[in-house]
Amino acid sequence: MEKETSCINSRAILDYVKKYNAGDCSALFGNLDPEIDALQDPESYLIDPNNWISCSVISRLYKRAAVILNEEMAAYKIGRYATENISLGYAQRIIFKTFWSVRKALKHGQKINDRWNRNKRVELVELKKNNAVVRLHWDPKMEVTKNICLYNQGVYASMPQIWKGNPAVIKEKCCYFDGNPYCEYHIKWPFKNRFHEILSRFFTSKSVLMETITEMEEDKAVIEQKYEEVNLLNMELNKRIKQLEAIQETGKAILSLLDLEQLLSVIMNLLSNVCRINRAVIMLINEDKGFLEYIHGIGFDGDVPEVIRDYKVSLNRLSNILVRVTNTGRPEYVPEVKSSTLRKENIMLTHGKPTSVYVLPLITRSKVIGVIATDAVDGKGVPIETREILEIFAPQIAIAIENAKLYSRLQEQMEELKQSHALLSRSEKFSFLGNMAARLAHEIKNPLTAIGTFIQMMPQKYNDEEFQKDFHKIAMEETRRINNLITELLDLVNTKESHMELNDLRGLIDSMILLVSPQTNAKKIDVSCQFDPNIGQVWMDSEKMKQVVLNILSNAVDFTLEGGKIELIIKNCTEKEKQATVSIEIKDNGPGISLAHIDKVFDPYFTTKHKSKMHSGTGLGLFIAHQNMQDHGGIIQVRNNINGGTIFTLKLPNTPR
Numbered sequence: 001m002e003k004e005t006s007c008i009n010s011r012a013i014l015d016y017v018k019k020y021n022a023g024d025c026s027a028l029f030g031n032l033d034p035e036i037d038a039l040q041d042p043e044s045y046l047i048d049p050n051n052w053i054s055c056s057v058i059s060r061l062y063k064r065a066a067v068i069l070n071e072e073m074a075a076y077k078i079g080r081y082a083t084e085n086i087s088l089g090y091a092q093r094i095i096f097k098t099f100w101s102v103r104k105a106l107k108h109g110q111k112i113n114d115r116w117n118r119n120k121r122v123e124l125v126e127l128k129k130n131n132a133v134v135r136l137h138w139d140p141k142m143e144v145t146k147n148i149c150l151y152n153q154g155v156y157a158s159m160p161q162i163w164k165g166n167p168a169v170i171k172e173k174c175c176y177f178d179g180n181p182y183c184e185y186h187i188k189w190p191f192k193n194r195f196h197e198i199l200s201r202f203f204t205s206k207s208v209l210m211e212t213i214t215e216m217e218e219d220k221a222v223i224e225q226k227y228e229e230v231n232l233l234n235m236e237l238n239k240r241i242k243q244l245e246a247i248q249e250t251g252k253a254i255l256s257l258l259d260l261e262q263l264l265s266v267i268m269n270l271l272s273n274v275c276r277i278n279r280a281v282i283m284l285i286n287e288d289k290g291f292l293e294y295i296h297g298i299g300f301d302g303d304v305p306e307v308i309r310d311y312k313v314s315l316n317r318l319s320n321i322l323v324r325v326t327n328t329g330r331p332e333y334v335p336e337v338k339s340s341t342l343r344k345e346n347i348m349l350t351h352g353k354p355t356s357v358y359v360l361p362l363i364t365r366s367k368v369i370g371v372i373a374t375d376a377v378d379g380k381g382v383p384i385e386t387r388e389i390l391e392i393f394a395p396q397i398a399i400a401i402e403n404a405k406l407y408s409r410l411q412e413q414m415e416e417l418k419q420s421h422a423l424l425s426r427s428e429k430f431s432f433l434g435n436m437a438a439r440l441a442h443e444i445k446n447p448l449t450a451i452g453t454f455i456q457m458m459p460q461k462y463n464d465e466e467f468q469k470d471f472h473k474i475a476m477e478e479t480r481r482i483n484n485l486i487t488e489l490l491d492l493v494n495t496k497e498s499h500m501e502l503n504d505l506r507g508l509i510d511s512m513i514l515l516v517s518p519q520t521n522a523k524k525i526d527v528s529c530q531f532d533p534n535i536g537q538v539w540m541d542s543e544k545m546k547q548v549v550l551n552i553l554s555n556a557v558d559f560t561l562e563g564g565k566i567e568l569i570i571k572n573c574t575e576k577e578k579q580a581t582v583s584i585e586i587k588d589n590g591p592g593i594s595l596a597h598i599d600k601v602f603d604p605y606f607t608t609k610h611k612s613k614m615h616s617g618t619g620l621g622l623f624i625a626h627q628n629m630q631d632h633g634g635i636i637q638v639r640n641n642i643n644g645g646t647i648f649t650l651k652l653p654n655t656p657r
Contacts, residue, residue: 001035003052004142006116009151011047012082013061019081020069028064033057055119055142062147075147079154084161102160102168102189106132119144125184130191136183138176146177153185160189239385260404264296267397272298277374277386279352281308282362283322284370284401290315292322292370295401305351319343321359325371331360331391335381348373356381360390362398369398444485447478485620498544498631500656502537505545505582509568512549516557523562532571538582539656544628548636551621552586552648559590559646573651581634581651589645593638601638602626 017025029042036042036057045051046061066074105112109122119142126133136152138144149172157170168189174180268280279299283292293312297304317323321342325332334340334357342349342357354375362370372394376382454471461467513527520527556566566588573583593601604623629636634652641647 001033001057002054002142004055004118005053005058006049007046007051007053008049008116009082010053010058010061011049012078012151013058013065014043014047015085016074016078016081017065017068027068028061032060055144055148059143059145059147062145062151066147073150075150076154076157079151080158080167081154082151083155083158101163102165103127103129103132105159105162106134106187109134118142119148123182131186131188134185134187136176136185138182146175149175149177149183152183156185156187166190258404258407260401260408261296263400263404267393267400268296268298271390271393277382279354280372280374281348281352282370282372282397282401283311283313284362285315285326285368286312292326295370300352307347308351311347320346321357322371322373325359325361326368329361329363329368331358331387333358333382333387358382358387358390360387360394362394362401364395364398364402369402372397444482447481450478451475498541500539500541500632503540503542503545505535505538505540505570505584505652506531508542508545509549509570509584512546512553513568515550516553519554519557520566523557523560523564525557525560525563526565527568528565529568530570531568535570535572535582535654538652538654540632540652541628544631545652548625548628548650549584549586551625552650555621556586556588556590556646556648560588561590564589572654580654582654584650584652586648586650587641587645589641589643592640592644592646595640598638598640602636 014025014028017028025043029036031037032042033054033056036045036053039045046053062075062078065078066072071077106124106127109124113120113122119139121137121139123135123137124132125135134156136149153170153172157168160166160168166189168187170188171186173184173186174182176183264282268282271277271280277299279297281297282295284295285291286293291312291314294304294309297308300308313320313323315323315326318327321332321334334342337344337349337354337357344350348354352375356376357373358375359371359373361368362372372390374382374386374390451474454475457467458471509529509531513529517527519525553566560566566586569583569585569587571583572580574580602622602625604620626636629650629652632652634650637649637651639647639649
């Protein structure tokens, strides 16, 4: 709402309507302005000279006054009444009187106008001894009406009466509200001689002084009344601030506290500081057993009595107020326990001895989970303010309790899961050990059977040179196979602790290529290596990485045919939103891996070498390589090359984990 005119003008309307409408001005109110309509006492606002309203509001008041009094010229008469009577306001009357005469007042017309109006500019066109011409230039941006013009005419007409003269004669020569650029008033008042004016000045000064004293006395009373009102408002404001702070603290508690007992203590202490509560008890529903049970309480002398802590009430006992509130989801208030129908033998009543009882439900997600019951500090009952605050707090308390209960159940489930995981881990270990023992027995039994068979035949074929030659070859191969199996098994079981440090990856790969060079030279395999020169030292365990690279290179040499090719490509690899890595690709142009087997190559004891006459293996090499890459926080992948052969890819983080 715009501030365009002082409420000293609306006060004149209200006073005039009251005077001529049997003291009733209620018909003036309603649908004036959203700000005014929202006030508890709009009349007090509209009669306070310190307040301001818009021209649209004052125009509505003039129009309604004309209808109530059935008087077309009501605005003009209100202007005269305001000037002649107290409705004009002491301050305005004093200002008029200090100018001694009508002529002086008209000279300062703009100053007077600016003090109580912002809707027009006052122009004094002509001023003589007992007549003048005044023009009012209205602000076109404001919602001014003809009634405001009539009010001003009434004020100008009654102005001489301030100095004990007769009313002026006023004629409106042109009107802004008839399409003219301004309103022009021709004002004529009775002439007074010079002596009378001087005498008027003397008595006017005395009159001004007396009215000033009177106004100060009345202002003093108004100020005292305003002080009391402000003091009460401050007290109410402080109370509301405490309530808001308590709500905020409760919200923090909901977010930060998950231990149910601790949470309830914090919330209830906050409530006791804000609300006038003597005692409070929280009862929650036990769904499994179908009753309400005590969960928390405050306000008892010393500890909560054991009989109250053990108190339970069946959800079928509808005569019990706690159960009733639980079932209906609606709060109940008993202002006086003595004269109520409550069963006086109830444990809560006999031990708590409340004078009044207020019970409200704790509801979350449209479900009642319990109730909170309180009583008053004194015999006056639980104040309505306390009940309103509790109604605000109840949903938060319900949410906090539900969260804490969920957290408690989650902790129990996590503990159960932890125990289940431990049992599963032991079961997996036993399964792994059983599988390992079976495979180990199978892998050792086959070569031992072959060796045992030759040993049994040795007495008959001791002098057979071909037999000795074959026996020697097979026995050595099978013995080497058992030795390799045991070595890899020891590597698997005796997991070495990683010793991570910055190492030269290029030198490590070159040494592994050199290590397999006797086999690659024998099979005339071309080994090439492309190494990104931007790769510096890499964070790794050099011994474990040697084991990984050597295992994959050895497999590549085994499966690459004579005259084949092996490529190593080492480069930096940066994927979007992922950690930068160093990529090592090892390609061969051998037969590749069957699609049925490619997902199993990193499983322990899986191997295809025993199916070939050219190769033999234990199935632990790639499994160990996979474990070593995991120790580095890296990955190992395998895929078939489109042009034939297999590609193993190793990805190492190039920064410490």
